[in-house]
Amino acid sequence: MKKNQVQVVGFVFLAILMLWMRFSFYEPLDRSVSGHDTERYTVLLGTPNFWSELFTSNRQTTTTLVYRLLAPPGGYEITNLSSPGDFVQPPLAIQPGLDRISAFQSWLAIVAWVCLGLVVFRNLQNPAFKFLGAFLVLFFGFSPQIAQWDYVMLTEPVSMSLFVLLLALSVELVVLAARDQKSPSALTYVLLVAWFLIAIAWVFTRDTNVYLLLVILAAFAILVLIRSSRERLPLRQLLFFSALLLLLLFGANYSLQRSARWVNPFFNNFITHILPNPEYLAFFEAKGLPVTDEVRALEGTSLSSLAYFEIDYLVDWVEEHGSSAYMQFIITHPGWAIQTVLANSEAAFGESTQPFFERNPDVTLDSFFYFGRLMHPVHISILFITAAQIVLFVNLAIKNKDQSKKAIAGLFVVFLLGEIFMFAISILGDASSIVRHTMGAVMPMRLSLWLLPPFILDTAFSPQKDDRKDAKAPHGRMPKKKRS
Amino acid sequence: MAYLLLLALVYSFAIALLFFQFAIPKKSTALATFGVGFALLAIGYAAQIVLGFELNEGAARFFYLARWMLAIAWFGHGLLLSVVPDHKLITWAGRGLVLASFFGLGLVALTQITNAEDWFQPASTIYSQIGDLLATNRPTRWLAILLNLYGFVALVGMAIYMLLQRQTGSRAFLIILGAILMANPLVWSPSVESPAFYALELIAPILLFLGTLKFLQVDRPRQKTKRRRAAA
Structure with missing residues (x-):
């Protein structure tokens, strides 16, 4: 058996082990708990103008669409309502119809985290770090602080899973872009279409998500302005993709303004x-x-x-x-805005566990919860440590002249800036439920904390690339030799 | 901020793997010794994390053996081997260290755990509680002191030696600082977990790693360039 095959078998074994953990330490996938917003996703289902109001109603589009597509003949029945503000945190229960949503959210999360684990595994060169990186991603994703959200009938679980898929595809795309440079391959186009479709779904799960696109567009603009990078980019495709992103940005903004969500x-x-x-x-x-x-x-x-x-x-x-x-x-009032964001930052990082239902300690053990809490720190210092690690990663990638690692490092920078932007907008956008609203930005920051060590060490000790042609060799492969 | 212990564990474990990966093809005892040092440190962090959750006898023993008794000694010996390779005395010291480690393992395994359920506090640092937690006898304590002294003197002594030889500048300071930070909680056991305590737990192995990187010549293997190929 070849070395690569052994590694793939190893990854499959690791994924199976983590899936066993996901299914063993949590309640069955048909259990759920509803929030006050859950009813809003079900109200529109029976109406004749469902499609015309999908983007402009007072409900998150993607979530409403998921509820519509998975609706059972008997409809949804909310029988297990949680209200954390009133200290009502009932245990999980089977709610008619919503069992389908709960299962969907769980499976989407499982697929997303395994995909990200696989992408991290593929894009690290050192075999030891491949497994370390994949393990950290899967343990992070299947820890109670993330997996318990799959049982909550709100927009957060689908939003988080779609973000994870988006991140996984982004890593693959930037590596492909660094390899193919001016002539993107067919695979790049396929992944771009998938990325864009997922981005649409993700943007319409939470209104603040759209602000990551702004940072991505700004990054594209900087890449185009820098001559050395412009010469290596497929400009026409990039401009077309930027136009699509702009369209999505305006579409999301139009949807928000037309609806009464704000x-x-x-x-x-x-x-x-x-x-x-x-x-x-x-x-x-x-x-x-x-x-x-x-x-x-x-x-x-x-x-x-x-x-x-x-x-x-x-x-x-x-x-x-x-x-x-x-x-x-x-x-x-920029001073007020900055002060408000800073004043609420510590509180926003202050909790990492869903507040909607009480964990069953016989199923999700206290020890498992404790390790999950270590992976999801409730201290703002993670922002600075993540930033420090990214600086180190960028520095090493530049020194190592590794195009794919430089691209991944750049992606981390863009995503961190985007997450900070989303974080600030979430705090300024709604003074209520700050922890829940900023979670879409805080969760990726926590994830970056654990994603970066394997990438840093892998970059520091991977073979140094000496010329730009080597950038055509992704995932540790050398370019094919031309036939003479 | 206990997550910094987990981050320190991830880095220490990864660095240990790295040292072993470099040591095997080079057949380098120095690299392997450093690998053992980082592995012991990783075990120490893992034990600390477990003890931060609950009182666990196995974790307490592993912490005492790996972090309290052996880690600094193996780091120090790794540096001795890399600065003065193939010296007969150091070879014997290495054999002695291996023997002492196994002896320490036996002693710690035989050590009784005190009736600590009543007073053990997972929220406090294990450094301040391990002395009362393990009913260590005199040979165990003396062995721990001896090994730590050996490791600390070797680390600081060799760093100063390298400094005097002008073979290295800032890296020697990194080693000295790393050694002091690693030895610090063993001498002045902090009782309260503070952000500084966690930060130093993370910084100490990183400083040692950065400091010893050059000594051990763990350079990135460069791919051959056209020019180098042509020269060859």
Whole structure:
């Protein structure tokens, strides 16, 4: 048996071991728990205008679509409702119809994490680090802090799994791009189509996800501006792909503006940040906000009471001008924006476990949970350690002149910047449920913490590339010799 | 910030694998000795992580043996071998270290665990509790002190020697600093887990790794360039 075959068998064995862990230490896949938002995904299902309202309704598009596609003949029945804010955290139970969603979310996560594990395995050269990298990815993905979300009937689980798939495809794509340079292969096009389709689905699972695309577009622009990289890029394809991303960006923004998804978060920000501060309130008043005694009385009210929806003239103004006024407020008050992000950062990193149901310690053991918690640190220092590791990785990749590693290092930089951007927007976008809303950005930062060590050591000790032609040899293979 | 222990474990384990990978084709005892040092350190971190969850007798014994007794000694001997290779005295010292390690293994295996369920605190550092946790006898304690002294003196002594020989500059300081940071919790056992404690646990092996990298000549194998091929 060849060395490569042994390694593949080894990876399969590792994946089976981790799958056994996933199925042994968690409750059956048909169990679930619902949140207050779950009902919103099921309301639209029976209506005749489902497709016309799919992108503009007050529901996350992808999640609603998944619920529609998997809907059983009898429909969904929410029988196990959780409300962490009221300390209601029931154990998992079978909810009619939602068992399909729970199973779908679990299988999607399993496929996504195994894909990422495989991609990491493929793109490391040192056999020991291949297994170390794949193990860290799979253990991270199947730890309770991630896997337990698969049982929660909200947008987070699908969003996380799609991000993992997107990351896996991104790594493959940048390595292929570094190899093929000006003449992309057919495989590159296939992966690009897959990437774009997954990106569409991912962007429409959570509104803040779209901001990663902005950073990716900025990275493309920088690559085009730098002459040395421009000469090696397939410019026409890159511009076409950028146009598609821009289209997606505008589409997502249009969908958000047409829907009323942002109204509730606006009021959360309004009550938490604007109302208590006369200067900030004056800014909104100047924009036309009707500041009456009734509106002032909202100060200090519970965010979950939704009392503001009973003030019609306020809701009318917010629906008409609220979004643009708040954007202008952020732009004209950068100090406040930065201070708000910094003030909430520690809290955003402060929890890594889903709050919707209580773990069954007989199934998901305390020790397993403890190791999962080590992999999902609740300290903001991970941001700085991840950044330090990325700097080291970039430095080593440049020194080593390895095109594929440079591409992966660049990808890590772009994703980290994108995650920081998503993180800031999540905090500024909604003053409520900050931990849950920032999870889409914090989870990838935690993942990077463990992804980077194998890549750093692999780059530091892999054969040094001496000329650009070697960049055509990905995954440790040498280019084929031309026939004389 | 206990996750830094896990990160230290990942790095130590990976570096140990790396040293063994380089040692086998080169048949280098020095590299293999450093590999053992990092492997012992990794075992120590793993034991610390387990003990951070609950009192585990096996983990306590492994921690004492790997981290408390042997790790620094193997690092020091690795540096001796790399700076003064093929010296008869050091070869004998190496044999002595292997024997002492097995002797230590026997002693630690025979050591009784005290009735610690009542007072053991997973949230506190194991460094401050291991002395009361294991009912070590005098030979065990003296062996641990002797081995640590041997390793520490070898590390610092060799680093100073290299500095005087002007063979290296900053790397010698990295070794000295790494040795001090590794020995520090054994001497002044911290009782409270602080961010600084975790950060130093991660930094110590990295400093030693960076410091010894050049001495051990663990260079990246370069692919042959056209020019080099033509020259050959």
